[in-house]
Amino acid sequence: xxxxxxxxxxxFGFQYYSQAEPTLYDINLTIHKGEKVLIVGPSGSxxxxxxxxxxxxxxxxxxxxxxxxxTIGGKETKTSNIFELSKTVGTVLQDSDGQFVGLxxxxxxxxxxxxxxxxxGMMKETVQKVADMVDMGKLLNSSPFxxxxxxxxxxxxxGVMVNEAEVLLFDEPLANLDPATGKTxxxxxDRIQREYNKTxxxxxxxxxxxxxxxxxxxIVVSEGRIVADQTPDELMSSYILxxxxxxxxxxxxxxxxxxxxxxxxxxxxxxxxxxxxxxxxDLQKWHQxxxxxxxxxxxxxxxxxxxxxxxxxxxxxxxxxxxxxxxxGEMVSIVGTNGAGKSTLAKVICGFVKEDQGGLYxxxxxxKDWTIKERSHKIGYCMQNPNQMICKTMIYDxxxxxxxxxxxxxxxxxxKVEKALEICGLLPxxxxxxxxxxxxxxKRVTIASILALDPKLLILDEPTAGQDYKHYxxxxxxxxxxxxxxxxxxxxxxxxxxxLEYTPHAIVISDGxxxxxxxAVDILTDEKIADAANLKITSLYExxxxxxxxxxxxxxxxFIEYERxxxxx
Amino acid sequence: xxxxxxxxxxRDNFVFNLSGLTKIVSFFCLTFxxxxxxxxxxxxxxxxxxxxxxxxxxxxxxxxxxxxxxxLIFLVMNFALTFIFNPQYxxxxxxxxxxxxxxxxxxxxxxxxxxxxxxxxxxxxxxxxLGMMFLLTTNPSEFAASLNSIxxxxxxxxxxxxxxxxxxxMIRDYNDIALAQQSRGLDLSKKEKLxxxxxxxxxxxxxxIFSTMDRIExxxxxxxxxxxxxxxxxxxxxxxxxxxxxxISMVFCVLVFIGTICVSTFINHGRFWxxxx
Numbered sequence: 138x139x140x141x142x143x144x145x146x147x148x149f150g151f152q153y154y155s156q157a158e159p160t161l162y163d164i165n166l167t168i169h170k171g172e173k174v175l176i177v178g179p180s181g182s183x184x185x186x187x188x189x190x191x192x193x194x195x196x197x198x199x200x201x202x203x204x205x206x207x208t209i210g211g212k213e214t215k216t217s218n219i220f221e222l223s224k225t226v227g228t229v230l231q232d233s234d235g236q237f238v239g240l241x242x243x244x245x246x247x248x249x250x251x252x253x254x255x256x257x258g259m260m261k262e263t264v265q266k267v268a269d270m271v272d273m274g275k276l277l278n279s280s281p282f283x284x285x286x287x288x289x290x291x292x293x294x295x296g297v298m299v300n301e302a303e304v305l306l307f308d309e310p311l312a313n314l315d316p317a318t319g320k321t322x323x324x325x326x327d328r329i330q331r332e333y334n335k336t337x338x339x340x341x342x343x344x345x346x347x348x349x350x351x352x353x354x355x356i357v358v359s360e361g362r363i364v365a366d367q368t369p370d371e372l373m374s375s376y377i378l379x380x381x382x383x384x385x386x387x388x389x390x391x392x393x394x395x396x397x398x399x400x401x402x403x404x405x406x407x408x409x410x411x412x413x414x415x416x417x418x419d420l421q422k423w424h425q426x427x428x429x430x431x432x433x434x435x436x437x438x439x440x441x442x443x444x445x446x447x448x449x450x451x452x453x454x455x456x457x458x459x460x461x462x463x464x465x466g467e468m469v470s471i472v473g474t475n476g477a478g479k480s481t482l483a484k485v486i487c488g489f490v491k492e493d494q495g496g497l498y499x500x501x502x503x504x505k506d507w508t509i510k511e512r513s514h515k516i517g518y519c520m521q522n523p524n525q526m527i528c529k530t531m532i533y534d535x536x537x538x539x540x541x542x543x544x545x546x547x548x549x550x551x552x553k554v555e556k557a558l559e560i561c562g563l564l565p566x567x568x569x570x571x572x573x574x575x576x577x578x579x580k581r582v583t584i585a586s587i588l589a590l591d592p593k594l595l596i597l598d599e600p601t602a603g604q605d606y607k608h609y610x611x612x613x614x615x616x617x618x619x620x621x622x623x624x625x626x627x628x629x630x631x632x633x634x635x636x637l638e639y640t641p642h643a644i645v646i647s648d649g650x651x652x653x654x655x656x657a658v659d660i661l662t663d664e665k666i667a668d669a670a671n672l673k674i675t676s677l678y679e680x681x682x683x684x685x686x687x688x689x690x691x692x693x694x695x696f697i698e699y700e701r702x703x704x705x706x
Numbered sequence: 707x708x709x710x711x712x713x714x715x716x717r718d719n720f721v722f723n724l725s726g727l728t729k730i731v732s733f734f735c736l737t738f739x740x741x742x743x744x745x746x747x748x749x750x751x752x753x754x755x756x757x758x759x760x761x762x763x764x765x766x767x768x769x770x771x772x773x774x775x776x777x778l779i780f781l782v783m784n785f786a787l788t789f790i791f792n793p794q795y796x797x798x799x800x801x802x803x804x805x806x807x808x809x810x811x812x813x814x815x816x817x818x819x820x821x822x823x824x825x826x827x828x829x830x831x832x833x834x835x836l837g838m839m840f841l842l843t844t845n846p847s848e849f850a851a852s853l854n855s856i857x858x859x860x861x862x863x864x865x866x867x868x869x870x871x872x873x874x875x876m877i878r879d880y881n882d883i884a885l886a887q888q889s890r891g892l893d894l895s896k897k898e899k900l901x902x903x904x905x906x907x908x909x910x911x912x913x914x915i916f917s918t919m920d921r922i923e924x925x926x927x928x929x930x931x932x933x934x935x936x937x938x939x940x941x942x943x944x945x946x947x948x949x950x951x952x953x954i955s956m957v958f959c960v961l962v963f964i965g966t967i968c969v970s971t972f973i974n975h976g977r978f979w980x981x982x983x
Contacts, residue, residue: 192931220936228931235921236928240847240871240944247943252933254941264943296932489885513889520886524920525879528887528912538909539890590890 140170143225143304143336144191148205151186151195160186162361164205170303173330173337175347178358179382180605187358188308188340190214193222210303223249227297231309233289234281242268242284243277246295267295271325286475287318291325298329304336305329311343312602315474315631317671319346327351342605344378345386345676348407357381369406374399382607384634388680391696392416394703395423408676413683420684427695434641435465437500439594439625440486444495447478447485455481457649458495463594463642468617468626470636470657473646474671479629482646483596486627488512499594513539517592521599523579526586532558532574533567536586543590557589560619577608581615594625601632613639614704633661633672637697645670658697662690721763722843725946726852728955733840735959739966740832745979746825748966753832760835763843770838777834781827788823789813796822802982818982846870851942860940868925879917883910 146166152159160183168174178184189195190207197219207214210225230236239245246264247255255263268274271291281289290310297305307326311319327350330337341347344355348369355372357365359381365372372378378385389405397403397419404410445459455478463469473479484490486497488509497504499515520526529535536557540550558564561581566574571582580600587595600616601609617639620626628640636643636657643660645653653666660666661675677696681689724732740752788795796818797803804817850867854860892906929935970977 194927194931198927198930219930220933223931223933230924230928230931232924235924238868238925238929238932240845240867244847244943248929248934249932251940251943252936254937254939257941257943257945260941260943300932484885487885487889489889509885509888510891510893513891516889518886518889520882522917524916525883525913526886527916528909542891542893586890 140172142167143170143210144168144338145208146205147207149190149207150204151190151201153199153201156201160201160361161190164363166356166363166366168304168336168338170336171334173327173351173353174339174356175344175352175354176338176340176356176358177342177344177378177383179342179607182358182381183361184340184358185308188228188306188338191304191306191338192226192228193217193219223302224300225302226304226306227300227302228306228308229290229293229297229310231312233286233293233313236293237281237289240280241277242273242279242292245281245292246273246277246299248296249300263299264295267298270298270329271295285318286313286315287321290314290322294325294329304338307337307339307341309341310339311341311346315671316346316633316673317668319343320349320673323347323349342383344384345388348386351407357383368401370401370404370410371406373405374401374403382605382610384606386676387634387696388676390700391677391680392420394696394699395420408679408683411680411683417684420680421686424681424686424688424692424695427699429691429694430698434467437465438462438498439465439467439500440627441498441501442495443498445482445485445492445497446494447481447490447492455649456485456492459646459651461644461651461654463625463627466620466623466625467642468620468628468640469642469644470628470630470640471644471646472629472631472636472660472670472672474631477646477670478649479646480598483518483598483627483629486512486596487516487518513590513592515592516594516596517587517590519583519587519595519597519600521602523576523583526583527571527579530570530572532563532569532571532582535571535582536589539586539590553589553591557585560588560622561585561615577604577612580612584615588619588624592624594627595619596627596629598629599632600628600630601635609635631672633675637661637675637693638700645672658690658693662693717764717843719762719764720951721759721839723946723949723951724843724955725948725952726844726848727855727948728952729840729844729849730852730856731956732959733836735963736836737833739963740829742977743966743970744822744825744829744977745966745969745974746821746828747979748969749825749828749832752962753828756832756835756839760839763839765839765842769842773838774834777830781830784830785823785827788826789819793819795819799978800980800982804982821981845944847942848944848946851945854940854942855945861935864934872921875921876914876918880910880914883913883917 144167146164149161149164150159151161164187176184176187186195189199191209193214195201196203196215203215209222214222237245238248243264246268247260250260250263264277265274268277271294273288273291273295276284276288284292310322310326314322323346326337326339329335339347352369355365355367355369356363357372357377364381365375365377367375373385373389388408388411389399392399392405397416399405403412403415440463442459442461445456446454447456448454459482471479471482481490485492488507504512527535529538533554536554537550540553555564555567558567561584563578563581563585571579574582597616601612604612613635616626628635630636640657643653643655643657644651645660645666647669652669653660653663661672662678664674667674675693677693678689681692686692736752736756740749743749793813794816797816799822800818802818806815806817806820808814846867850860850863853863853866887906887910892909893902898906974980
């Protein structure tokens, strides 16, 4: 039941005034009423620009030149304005924290109504009704600080629903959510779309998570052009994604590794629709052909926590009785829900806050009396957002900063900085201003500035947040190469792919307690732990179970090893 | 926990439930009354009143501790400096001379000076709790709504409300950045020389400014997308309708203001109350 067209791009193109080349070329795309469309593409492909064109931020907030035509609800957008467009296209932005305008949930949802001069009584009624739709009806008086990331997103969602916009546009809705919350968000979008017959456009690069529910079409954007416009089933049977640096769902990759020739009839677009009978034999055969590799781990501890306790106030215990051992040369992920205490654990390790009981041991030596400065000689800490760390304008100065503060002479600084820049692949840029770099490159600058201090242990907070598959792989391969050179790496993350592929060892924290400490494969195939930590069981495991492979865990392990072999080759 | 400084915490009591408009009107009436009059009896009465209201508002001491300390330091300094620079100002005002004791030829403590300085001290002491209460018991959005209702442009009032609202976030950001920089060896403790410390703090401000700019771009986009600035007027979800308590409070404060002026004109025949003649 395809409705009439609501969004129509005809030979559409766009160029920002600040850029030499157009960002979008020859876009021809029609989206019909009631459709659910997913737009994917690597960073810089133009998919966000496409979104901005839909909601009117282009050309009203970002200036540039438009060619061709874009009509929304029959009206040409060039002659419309952002307020009129916002009545048809409601946008939920990526950062649900930053878009929280009001002081309470109710006020934030009412924001659009206030601007429409709605009368207060009617406003309260509508807000209650819409809040109930997204299950936030009981929290109208809560402030943003009291809400979880998922709840904030629901509020943003409701804030758009009050306008009764026909088209709902989601700009990377999963970027800041943990896997389990992301799943609920996709469920909610699906429910609202069906119940109220909305047109939904989702821009996202986490394909697998969106495909947890039905999607009508996937539009693939690359270098400013639409390169594919297909149903998920069709797209999964092609090889378009891999060439563009977009990650296909893991189970699809597994099928391809096993030599399955995927066809649209297999319905591989979603895990639940996958026709297992068609692929079962190939998968089992592949699994049996693999032999598990032996992994060697160093015996020496670099960091050990014994009965670690920490609390900010008497009532709220943040960390309770944490024990773990991290061996030299390991790559470890620390996972858990937001507020579980994983960032606090990093703060305790770096000495920003002092533990209340128990202690930390560096190479067997107690760190009790070490100051932040002393710890920083051994342990480097890298924040999630590079913009929060960079304070110099030139790359060289930024990387040299830590050494200069320590009073090292310029002659000694130079080789150290150059070496750090070289490791990070930034040596050719050393004389550049930082403002000329991309987000991923800035991230590498911050890592280089820590590496220049020569730490033995590196702690990274969400090293790949907001990165597409290509940049993700770049950063992670880079960290892996650092690790191969002997640096022990701890990552705080909720990216399951990262855990599976790069960190053999994972520590799970939930409500301030350690609830899991094993290989990443074991954790992501253990329903109880995954649930408590807001993770998901990996689709590889589900695939193996579906295909009747008894040692499903072994199958996941085989996949990871195989993938590393492929990447090395 | 510096981030607590301007955090608005909702409570249910007489002061909190007043509308923002009432709070502005009352705050200005009482402040002008205190600033206008130099009659210690009037000022004492208002001071006692403002402390009673502070008690009724159930603001916790921990919330205002820091501000109180700064206020106290300011008061003591002001008291001392007034005496140092103008030890005989009281005599000039009141036109009489009652010596109590003398430090030197110039620094003579007189009853007149003492009365003048104590009056001034109480003036500040009665305004400070009012100001703090106003900041801490007014919901920023409701405050914006009230300002708008007395004629200030809603865009300006909203900008003000957002600033108040993001202030705690900025302090949080500052703390995070400071920690990360400290782990690179930046010393912010008192062990470092003042000059270096100032320079080090500058190193934190640069990333703070950049992350704040990001935030501003995001929020202004989010507001545009939801129609902010579309019309000349807007309505407010959180505006409180005026209740009986609001009218009573406003009338009371206006009366205090008028009363103060009457006391000055008809009883004291001037802004000063002179007990010496």
